[in-house]
Amino acid sequence: MIQLVARVVIIIPTFNEKDNTVRMIDTLAGILPEIRDHQVELLYVDGNSPDGTADVVRDKQKELKWLHLLVETKKEGLGMAYAKGMTHAMKELKADWLMEFDSDFQHPPQDIPRLIAEIDNGYDYILGSRYIPGGSIPSEWGFKRKFLSVVGNHVARITLLLPGIHDVTGGFKLARVKGFMDEFDFGRLLSRSFAYKIHLLHYMVQKGARVKEVPFHFAHRTAGESKIIKNEMQETLRVIFLLQLNNPKIRRFFKFAAVGGTGLVLQTLIFEILGLKLRLFSPAVATVIGGELAIVNNFLLNNFWTFSDHRVVGAKIFGKFLQFNFTSLLALGIQFVILSIGEYVAGGNEWVIRGFYFAALVIVLITNYIIYNKIIWKVKK
Numbered sequence: 001m002i003q004l005v006a007r008v009v010i011i012i013p014t015f016n017e018k019d020n021t022v023r024m025i026d027t028l029a030g031i032l033p034e035i036r037d038h039q040v041e042l043l044y045v046d047g048n049s050p051d052g053t054a055d056v057v058r059d060k061q062k063e064l065k066w067l068h069l070l071v072e073t074k075k076e077g078l079g080m081a082y083a084k085g086m087t088h089a090m091k092e093l094k095a096d097w098l099m100e101f102d103s104d105f106q107h108p109p110q111d112i113p114r115l116i117a118e119i120d121n122g123y124d125y126i127l128g129s130r131y132i133p134g135g136s137i138p139s140e141w142g143f144k145r146k147f148l149s150v151v152g153n154h155v156a157r158i159t160l161l162l163p164g165i166h167d168v169t170g171g172f173k174l175a176r177v178k179g180f181m182d183e184f185d186f187g188r189l190l191s192r193s194f195a196y197k198i199h200l201l202h203y204m205v206q207k208g209a210r211v212k213e214v215p216f217h218f219a220h221r222t223a224g225e226s227k228i229i230k231n232e233m234q235e236t237l238r239v240i241f242l243l244q245l246n247n248p249k250i251r252r253f254f255k256f257a258a259v260g261g262t263g264l265v266l267q268t269l270i271f272e273i274l275g276l277k278l279r280l281f282s283p284a285v286a287t288v289i290g291g292e293l294a295i296v297n298n299f300l301l302n303n304f305w306t307f308s309d310h311r312v313v314g315a316k317i318f319g320k321f322l323q324f325n326f327t328s329l330l331a332l333g334i335q336f337v338i339l340s341i342g343e344y345v346a347g348g349n350e351w352v353i354r355g356f357y358f359a360a361l362v363i364v365l366i367t368n369y370i371i372y373n374k375i376i377w378k379v380k381k
Contacts, residue, residue, distance in 0.1 A: 006119055008040045008174070009068075009095035010112065013081035014103045015047035021056045025067065027109045032066060035113050037120065041066040041093060045085040047075035068093060079196025083186040090177055098181055099174045100197070106219045107172040115174045115214055124180060124209035125201075127165070128172030134215030135167070141220070152233055159240050160202055161249075166213060169236060171197050180207055190242050195235035202243050252379075255306040256369055262301065263294030264361065271357065276350060283353055284339040291332045292325075299324045307377040320376065327371045331364040338363070 010028075014021060021044070032040045046054040048071055057069045070088050072081065082100060089095040097119065101107050107128060118126045129135045137149055149169075156168045175181050190199045205211065244250040270290025275283040299321055303311055312320040335357075342356025373379045 006038045006096040007094060008038050008097040008099060008116055008119075009089040009093050010040065010042045010099040010101050011045060011082060011085040011089060012042065012101050012103045013045045013047070013078055013085065014049060014053050015075060016049045016051045016053060017103050018049070018051045018053045018056055020104050021053050022060075024103060024105070024109070025057070025060045025064070028112075029064060031109055031112060035116060038097075038116055039066075040112075040116065041068060041095075043068040043070060043085055043089055043093065045070045045072065045081045045088075047072050047081060077192035078194060079189055079192045082196060083189050086181060087186055090182055096177050097174055098177060100171050102171060108216060108219065111172075111214070111216045114216075115172075118212045118214065119174075121212070122210060123212040124176040125204045125211045126174040127167060127201075127211065127213045128170055128216045129167040129213035130170060130216065130218045131166040132213050132215050136217045138218060138220035148233060152236060156198065156236060156240060159244060160198070162201075162205060165201070165205070165211060168198065168201055169232075170218075172216065173197070173201075175200070175204060176209070180204060180209060183207075190239045191235050193235050194232040195239040198236055198239045199243065252306060253369065256302065256372070257365070259298050259301040259306055260365055260368070263298040266297055267291050267294040276353075283343060283357075284336050287335055287339050287357070288332055291328075291335060295325055295328045295332075298328075302372065302377075307372070307379065310377040310379060312377075324372075324376050327375055328368065330371070331368050334364055334367065335360040 010032075012024070025042070028042060032042065044054075044057045044067075046057065046069065048054070054069060054071050057067065061067050061069065070085060072084060075081075086098050089098055097116075099112070099115070101112070111128065115126045115128060130137050131150075131153060137146060141149070153167060153169045157163060157165065160168060162168055184200070184203055189196055267287065267290035270293065271283065271286050274280045274289065275286025280286075281289065303317070303320075338356055338360035339353070342353050346352035346356070
């Protein structure tokens with residue numbers, strides 16, 4: 001099988017990193033020329049550093065043909081530096097692949113060939129990963145830094161619905177240009193700072209990129225750590241929120257939850273009044289009565305709002321309602337069983353019964369959403 005030679009451009013943003021830049025270029029001068037299968041070039045994006053970082057790069061360019069420089073007229077943050085660098089690499093350097101890389105040796109230069117080697121295995125997005133076997137975060141970090149890094153990464157994985165990717169907040173990545181990065185609108189980048197990486201990763205996954213994680217040891221950084229912790233967490237949460245706000249699946253779920261909220265109010269009123277205050281029925285029976293009224297409410301609102309793009313109209317609506325009602329009996333059955341257990345355990349304590357009631361609602365919320373998507377409105381995506 002003949003492998004095509006790809007042009008890989010490594011992008012390194014800098015600001016006042018003259019000493020690191022000298023060391024990094026000298027280090028990469030001993031690594032990049034040894035990569036034989038692909039053409040690898042290096043692009044520095046300097047934020048107009050007053051310490052002369054750009055001058056260092058210009059001096060090195062005299063002897064290194066694979067070294068390039070882009071100086072920002074205005075420093076606008078890490079995300080914007082990458083956006084400018086990637087745009088320049090694609091348009092001016094004709095890059096086939098774009099690599100994000102730190103300037104301060106937190107990403108080990110010796111691992112660059114390991115990521116590039118995965119190009120030939122058919123992947124579109126190759127991630128340096130700290131959270132798979134063989135990868136690590138710095139042992140020098142304190143408990144708070146380790147905790148925020150690990151927990152923050154897990155929160156991002158869960159909220160972005162990316163259980164198959166173990167490191168979603170890292171910045172050591174290699175992305176295919178054709179069909180992927182060349183179609184990204186950098187004018188809509190959600191973060192000018194650290195969290196740009198979350199947006200790009202989400203975009204690549206949504207585009208159907210084949211992802212490969214390569215383990216690496218993330219090195220310790222001594223300067224500016226507390227500031228990074230605070231800013232990175234805030235930015236990451238903000239970008240995750242914006243991404244999910246624009247996610248049709250998430251929007252549908254929020255609508256579903258809102259409709260469920262109206263049904264919950266109706267059902268809870270019946271439960272409280274008929275089951276606990278007036279004692280006309282047992283709490284379990286009152287829950288079923290309120291649940292049936294909530295079913296009618298929820299069917300109408302879901303049909304004409306939550307699942308409006310799959311709306312059932314005409315004579316079919318009566319058949320669908322019966323189907324909706326029948327499938328919802330499963331959820332009511334779950335509630336009845338849990339509340340019956342709650343009554344037995346509570347021994348008349350209303351607060352314990354309420355606890356079982358709301359626990360049942362959480363289970364029912366998830367069950368109903370799956371049933372309504374798959375059976376009633378048959379949403380395929």
